Amino acid sequence: MSRVKCPKCNKAERILKSGIVRNKQRFYCKDCNYHFIEASPKRKNNIVLKSNNDQISLQDIAAAAGVSTTTVSRALKDRTDISEKTKKFIKELANSMNYQPNMLAQSLVSRTTHTLGVIIPSLETTIFSTMLSGIQEEASRYGYRVIICTSNENQETEIANILGLMNNMIDGLLICHTIQTSTFEHIRIHMGKRIPIAQFYRVAIDLPITQILADDEVGAEEVTEYLIQKGCTRIAMLLGSKSLSITQKRFKGYQNILKKHGIKIDGKLLAYVDFSLEQVEKALDKWLKITPKIDAIISISDRSAVQIIRQLKKKKIKIPNQIRVFGFGNEFVGEIVEPQLSTFDTRIRVIGEEASRLLIEQIISGSREITSKLIPGKLVIRDSA
Amino acid sequence: MSRVKCPKCNKAERILKSGIVRNKQRFYCKDCNYHFIEASPKRKNNIVLKSNNDQISLQDIAAAAGVSTTTVSRALKDRTDISEKTKKFIKELANSMNYQPNMLAQSLVSRTTHTLGVIIPSLETTIFSTMLSGIQEEASRYGYRVIICTSNENQETEIANILGLMNNMIDGLLICHTIQTSTFEHIRIHMGKRIPIAQFYRVAIDLPITQILADDEVGAEEVTEYLIQKGCTRIAMLLGSKSLSITQKRFKGYQNILKKHGIKIDGKLLAYVDFSLEQVEKALDKWLKITPKIDAIISISDRSAVQIIRQLKKKKIKIPNQIRVFGFGNEFVGEIVEPQLSTFDTRIRVIGEEASRLLIEQIISGSREITSKLIPGKLVIRDSA
DNA sequence: ATCGGTATCGTAAACGTTTACGGTTTCGAT
DNA sequence: ATCGAAACCGTAAACGTTTACGATACCGAT
Known part of the structure; x- marks a missing residue:
C-alpha cells in the first residue's frame, strides 16, 4: 500500500x-x-514537446544561438544595439531553422494586424466582386491582408459581421451597405474607436466617415442628357432602396437634367426595386401600360438593364427605336447582350482601389480626417441607346 | 544649477x-x-492612459468588480468553479462596460484563429468569385472568417501568398492553383505542418492532400456523347494548361467517348490556351481552316465559349447548324449570349462550399485523412448545341 | 588610474487571454 | 472537535513578441 x-x-x-x-x-x-x-x-522535458511539428520561436533560436530572445529579435528586425557579427550569425541560424515569426504575438504587442476587414453585400454580383478585387490588390500592394464578410443584403448580418471583425483582428474596416440598410447606429457605435471605418459605393451620405463612391449624380446627368438629345422625353428609371446614395444621387442627376429641359418629373416613371427578376419584370410591365408611352429606360444596374432588354425583345419591342435602354456599371454582360448595352462606366474597380488606399493611408497616418471621394466615370455608348 | x-x-x-x-x-x-x-x-497613473478610446480588457473588468481576471474569464466563458451570483454580476458588468474580447490574445493562447486562408487566381472571373462565395458562406456557417489572396494567375504570387498566410494567422488553407502552376514544392513544404491544406477546382492530382473538384471527366464524356449523338464527328476542344486537372480530366472524358465511337483523335483539333481573347481567336482561326471542317467546339470555359460564339457570328457561321458550341461552368453570360450557350454545369458554388466544409471538418477533428471529392454536375442544353 | 563615452548584450515587463494548481471557506457527518 | 468533501476564488505561468531600461566591457584621452 x-x-x-x-x-x-x-x-x-x-x-x-x-x-x-x-x-x-x-x-x-x-x-x-x-x-x-x-x-x-x-511532461518531463520540454524537449520532447518541441520535437513535434510546432513552429519554432524566437526562444528556440535564442537557445540555439546562446543569446537572449531580445538579441534575436534585434538581429532579425535590423535594430540598433547589435554587432554586425552576431546579427549575421543569428539571421543565418534563423534562416536555417526555417523561422517564421508568429504574427499573433507580434500583433498583440504592436496592436496592428496589417489586415483590412471588408463587408460586402454579395460576392456573386459582378460589381461587388470587381470592387473586392480592387480592394484586395491595392491592399496587397501596401502589404495588407483582407478579411471578407458577406452580408447577403441583410442588415442583421451586416451588424453581426461588424461586431465579429471589431475584435482587434483588423486595422480598418471597409463597408458597402446592404440594400436594406437604413439605420446606421451600428456604425456610429464604432466611429470614435481606434479602428477607422470607411464606406464605399453604397454609402450613407450623412455619416461623418470617409466615403468613396461613384460620381453618380454627374453620371445620371450625362445619361439623361444623352437620351434627351436623342429625342426622349418619357424616360423611366429603375432605382434601388431610397435610403441609398446610389438611388438618391442618380435620381438627383436625372432630376437636374429634366428640370433643365423643362420636363416634369412623372412619379409613375420611377420604380424602386431590390433588383430581383420578379420586381424588375413587374416594374417593366407597369411602365409599358403607361400613356404617353415611355421612350427610354435608365436602370441603376447593368444586370437589370440586361434583363429588361431580354424582356423587351420577348415582347417584340424594338431597341433602341421604340425604347432606348441605359445601364450603370459597365459589366461584361452588357457587351454580350444584343443589342449591346449602353451604360455609364462607374469604374467599379477603381472605387475599390481608392477605398483601400484611402483607408490604409488613414491607418498609417493615424489621421481621422473625413474625406469624400468621387470617382469620375464615363459614358459607354453602344447599340441599346 | x-x-x-x-x-x-x-x-x-x-x-x-x-x-x-x-x-x-x-x-x-x-x-x-x-x-x-x-x-x-x-505616465504617473495608468488611469489617465485608460481613459482614452482603448478597448477595455478583462483586467479592467476585474478591477471594476474587485476580483481577479481569472474569475472574470471564468464567468464570461461559463466555466466551472464559479458561483452563479458572481457569474451573473460579472456578465452584467462586462456587458455594461461593452467588453469585447481580444481575439489576438485568445488566439495566441488557444493556437486557433477560426480563420481560413483562401488563395485564388482572380476575383474578376465569375467562377472564382462564385466559388469564393460558397467558401465564405459555408465558413461563416461554421463561425469561421476568410482571408483572401489573389495570385493573379502568377505562381510567384501564389508562393508568396502561402508564406504570408502560414504565420499562425489561419487554421487552414484552401488553394486553387494558378493556370501556370506546374511545380508544387511550395505546397509540399507545408504539408506536414499543423495547418491543413486543401486544393479545390484546379488541383494537382498527385499531391497527397485533400482535393475538391468538379467531375470533369464525366462532364466531358456527357458533352462529347451529346455532340456525337447530334451527328458531330469533328469536335474541336479548347483546353487550358496541360498541367492542370481540368485540362487533363476533361480531355480524358473527350478521349473516352471518341474511342468508344471509334473516332480517331486529331491533334489539330486541340488547342491549349490561357483563355485570353487573342489566344482564343487565334485558335479559332486555325480551326476554321482545317478540312474536313469542324462541326463542334467544346470550350473548357464559358467565357471563352461566349467569345467563340461572337467570333463565329461575325464570320456569319451558323450556330448550331454549322458548328455546335459547348461551354463548361454555367455562368450567367451563357444565358445572355445569342444563341444561348449549352454548357456543363459544374456547380461551382457547391465546390466552394464543399471545400470549405471539408477543410473545416479536418481542422475541427484534427484528422489529416486525405479525401478526394468529386462534385457531380449536369448538362444544360440550350440553343448553341 | 580616472573619467566620459560607445558598443553590445541581457532582464523583465508588457500586450490580453487561458489554465493548472493551491488556498480558503463552508458544511455535514461523525 | 475532527475529518472528508465541495464550492469558490486567486496566483502565476504560459502563448511569442517587442521594448524600456540596466549592465558590462572596452576604449581613448586626460
Whole structure:
C-alpha cells in the first residue's frame, strides 16, 4: 500500500484526504499546511514537446544561438544595439531553422494586424466582386491582408459581421451597405474607436466617415442628357432602396437634367426595386401600360438593364427605336447582350482601389480626417441607346 | 544649477556622466554602483492612459468588480468553479462596460484563429468569385472568417501568398492553383505542418492532400456523347494548361467517348490556351481552316465559349447548324449570349462550399485523412448545341 | 588610474487571454 | 472537535513578441 507523500516535507505521516477537485483526489499535509493533488504524469522535458511539428520561436533560436530572445529579435528586425557579427550569425541560424515569426504575438504587442476587414453585400454580383478585387490588390500592394464578410443584403448580418471583425483582428474596416440598410447606429457605435471605418459605393451620405463612391449624380446627368438629345422625353428609371446614395444621387442627376429641359418629373416613371427578376419584370410591365408611352429606360444596374432588354425583345419591342435602354456599371454582360448595352462606366474597380488606399493611408497616418471621394466615370455608348 | 540625484541613494555627490545612450544622457552613481537615465516624463497613473478610446480588457473588468481576471474569464466563458451570483454580476458588468474580447490574445493562447486562408487566381472571373462565395458562406456557417489572396494567375504570387498566410494567422488553407502552376514544392513544404491544406477546382492530382473538384471527366464524356449523338464527328476542344486537372480530366472524358465511337483523335483539333481573347481567336482561326471542317467546339470555359460564339457570328457561321458550341461552368453570360450557350454545369458554388466544409471538418477533428471529392454536375442544353 | 563615452548584450515587463494548481471557506457527518 | 468533501476564488505561468531600461566591457584621452 503505497502511502502518499507530501511533495514539500516528503513525509507520509500526517496526510489527510481533502476532497476531490476536478476529478482528482486531493490531499492535505498537516505538517506543512499544504494542499496538493496526486502527481499527474507531467511532461518531463520540454524537449520532447518541441520535437513535434510546432513552429519554432524566437526562444528556440535564442537557445540555439546562446543569446537572449531580445538579441534575436534585434538581429532579425535590423535594430540598433547589435554587432554586425552576431546579427549575421543569428539571421543565418534563423534562416536555417526555417523561422517564421508568429504574427499573433507580434500583433498583440504592436496592436496592428496589417489586415483590412471588408463587408460586402454579395460576392456573386459582378460589381461587388470587381470592387473586392480592387480592394484586395491595392491592399496587397501596401502589404495588407483582407478579411471578407458577406452580408447577403441583410442588415442583421451586416451588424453581426461588424461586431465579429471589431475584435482587434483588423486595422480598418471597409463597408458597402446592404440594400436594406437604413439605420446606421451600428456604425456610429464604432466611429470614435481606434479602428477607422470607411464606406464605399453604397454609402450613407450623412455619416461623418470617409466615403468613396461613384460620381453618380454627374453620371445620371450625362445619361439623361444623352437620351434627351436623342429625342426622349418619357424616360423611366429603375432605382434601388431610397435610403441609398446610389438611388438618391442618380435620381438627383436625372432630376437636374429634366428640370433643365423643362420636363416634369412623372412619379409613375420611377420604380424602386431590390433588383430581383420578379420586381424588375413587374416594374417593366407597369411602365409599358403607361400613356404617353415611355421612350427610354435608365436602370441603376447593368444586370437589370440586361434583363429588361431580354424582356423587351420577348415582347417584340424594338431597341433602341421604340425604347432606348441605359445601364450603370459597365459589366461584361452588357457587351454580350444584343443589342449591346449602353451604360455609364462607374469604374467599379477603381472605387475599390481608392477605398483601400484611402483607408490604409488613414491607418498609417493615424489621421481621422473625413474625406469624400468621387470617382469620375464615363459614358459607354453602344447599340441599346 | 540642479544637480542630478541618484534615484537609489538619493544623493547627488558622487554622480558621474556615463555616456549617451539612445540620445539620452546617462549617469552613474558611484555610491550604489547604479546606472540611470534622467527621469523622463513618466505616465504617473495608468488611469489617465485608460481613459482614452482603448478597448477595455478583462483586467479592467476585474478591477471594476474587485476580483481577479481569472474569475472574470471564468464567468464570461461559463466555466466551472464559479458561483452563479458572481457569474451573473460579472456578465452584467462586462456587458455594461461593452467588453469585447481580444481575439489576438485568445488566439495566441488557444493556437486557433477560426480563420481560413483562401488563395485564388482572380476575383474578376465569375467562377472564382462564385466559388469564393460558397467558401465564405459555408465558413461563416461554421463561425469561421476568410482571408483572401489573389495570385493573379502568377505562381510567384501564389508562393508568396502561402508564406504570408502560414504565420499562425489561419487554421487552414484552401488553394486553387494558378493556370501556370506546374511545380508544387511550395505546397509540399507545408504539408506536414499543423495547418491543413486543401486544393479545390484546379488541383494537382498527385499531391497527397485533400482535393475538391468538379467531375470533369464525366462532364466531358456527357458533352462529347451529346455532340456525337447530334451527328458531330469533328469536335474541336479548347483546353487550358496541360498541367492542370481540368485540362487533363476533361480531355480524358473527350478521349473516352471518341474511342468508344471509334473516332480517331486529331491533334489539330486541340488547342491549349490561357483563355485570353487573342489566344482564343487565334485558335479559332486555325480551326476554321482545317478540312474536313469542324462541326463542334467544346470550350473548357464559358467565357471563352461566349467569345467563340461572337467570333463565329461575325464570320456569319451558323450556330448550331454549322458548328455546335459547348461551354463548361454555367455562368450567367451563357444565358445572355445569342444563341444561348449549352454548357456543363459544374456547380461551382457547391465546390466552394464543399471545400470549405471539408477543410473545416479536418481542422475541427484534427484528422489529416486525405479525401478526394468529386462534385457531380449536369448538362444544360440550350440553343448553341 | 580616472573619467566620459560607445558598443553590445541581457532582464523583465508588457500586450490580453487561458489554465493548472493551491488556498480558503463552508458544511455535514461523525 | 475532527475529518472528508465541495464550492469558490486567486496566483502565476504560459502563448511569442517587442521594448524600456540596466549592465558590462572596452576604449581613448586626460
